[in-house]
Amino acid sequence: MLEFQNVVFQYDSEDFNIIDGLSFHIAPGEFVSVIGPSGCGKSTIFRLTNQLLPKKSGEILVGGEKIDGRRGYCGYMPQRDLLFPWRSVRDNLCLPMEICGGVSRAEMVQRADETLAHVGLSGWGDKRPDELSGGMRQRAAFARTLLTGSDLLLLDEPFSALDFLTRINMQEWLLDQWESDHKTVLFITHDVEEAIFLSSRVLVVEETPIRRLVSFEVPAAYPRTRACLTDPKMLALREQLIDLLRREVSA
């Protein structure tokens, strides 16, 4: 679904390649988390994938085709919900369709309302974003990401600003969504427990510049409940990942 081939990227303000010959592959339908300490460049991987940043060399493929010049091949959900305060929740959901064009107003409204129901927000379409709670706003933002119509979803620490209880509820909710939507999800987080609870595979940024991502299979089957986190194999993985990240920070 997503493939990096020898991708190189350098920020103008830096004199080294922060991404230096990176290759990795994510299969369709996978839920993969990328973890690493803050500032390690994991968000850069996202911004290269959605072409907010131009790569220096190498190839990025989505669905087997090069992304260069393509649009709308991935849905991006940022850390903050970024709902426009002057639009109703429904109109916020219509935004990606308005920009892509080719969809009638009536169809947009219908799709937005269906998606709202799908994320558990039916009846909230006419509200303004500031009338929603933090968790509801993130669900609306997720619905907007779904309405880009792409099969690859890039979620950039979407729950990091939520309080603990809302966050674990949203994690369970996201797993339900993923199991019903069959989308490919790439999820950035710095929370190890969140990463292993959600993903089938965890990619660890081991060093900056990023030359490779170390892949760990998560030893648990779906559907999952939070109970799986206390499984000895999961605990062992968690300790291993924390150790790895710690070494990196102190190095």
Next chain:
Amino acid sequence: MRKNVNLPALLFLFVLLVLWQAGAMGMDAAYILPSPTQILVRMWELRGPLLTAHLPATLLCTGIGLAISIVLGLLLAVWMDASPVAEKMLYPLIVASQTIPTTALAPLFVLWFGYTIWSKVLVTVLITFFPIAITVFDGFRSASTDMIDMLKTFGAGKRAIFLKLKLPAALPYFFSAIKMAIPLSIIGAAIGEWLGAQAGLGYFSRRMMTQLDGAGVFAPIVLLSVVAMVAVAIVSWIEKKVVTWRGSL
């Protein structure tokens, strides 16, 4: 709404007016310092020429000047937002031009355009157009870069980003600019009239000065202030209906 009335401010204003009244009565020289009640009486006596001849002349000048300023200011703001070269070229000049005492240039415009309405309109435009351009431009700039990036990932181009994000984001700034521009445009028109005109509240005020009619000088000033306050209140009311999200961006 009643709760919004600022009682301490009203009381203070009342005390000031009472002091003024007492001071003016003590001084007893209405040609220098008329009392508030004398001004109100004079306004009533002069209501005919003030309301039928001079107020419409000033309002016409203010209206034309404000309309030109809004159109020009918006165009300039949009241009600077769309073109980095235009921004680099114009923004510093516009900011620097704020230090020029435009009112001191007004006699020049009377030389150019004579006693026609256009010398007054030009003063009005020069005073109001720059703050509108700068404020609205800052409004476009206030659009969050995260939101711009998100729209780009949806495939949005410059035009879509402008229409879907920057324009609504700048709307509160636009209203602030208008509220700032209304009193400025009235000042501009009055100054223009003061320097040379056949009608208008500025002209009227000056004529009263030459007749040593203190209350007559104040009467058009009070009227101008009331007009400005009413106009700003109307714009604020429209703003409340249109901008329901101020502060939540």
